[in-house]
Amino acid sequence: KKAVEMYRLACKLGATKGCNAAAEDAEVGDEATADKLYRRSCDLGDGDGCLGLAGVLHEGKTEVSAEEVALEKRACDLRCGDGCASYASSVQYGEGGEQADPSRAASLAQRGCDLRSGQACDDAGNDFANGMGVPRDVARAKAFYKKGCDLKYDVACDALTKLSGT
Secondary structure: OHHHHHHHHHHHOOOHHHHHHHHHHHOOOOHHHHHHHHHHHHHOOOHHHHHHHHHHHHOOOOOOOHHHHHHHHHHHHOOOHHHHHHHHHHHHHOOOOOOOOHHHHHHHHHHHHHOOOHHHHHHHHHHHHHOOOOOOOHHHHHHHHHHHHHOOOHHHHHHHHHHHOO
């Protein structure tokens, strides 16, 4: 309880990590507060805050809204690798008003991987393994899966093992 109070105080003082920590605590049971805290973090230029806000807005919905996709894009623009992974998925499947564009999605996944998102590395590996938006290239797929695995993203480890046949 005391820690959450400190996070909220830090947020009021402009520390985005405090906003995000307090928002994560509030997500279960108090989405309005989580929305407000993530929004503040995003407004202060924190990509993780923008991505967190997109997640809160998506809660309980099946369709991805244009606002969510705009927040994913902003998160990616603010150098949040997981934001790039989410935005890549929206672009891949044409969600939230985006035009489906597998080539652009593959580029976004690679950017997210460069920003150290294990999920984005796995997505980029999938793109190269399946020739989605890029030419099929097993060696590059393995390299992306390995990087995702090195970043402790277990799904990428499993994909690397499967692709390597071991």
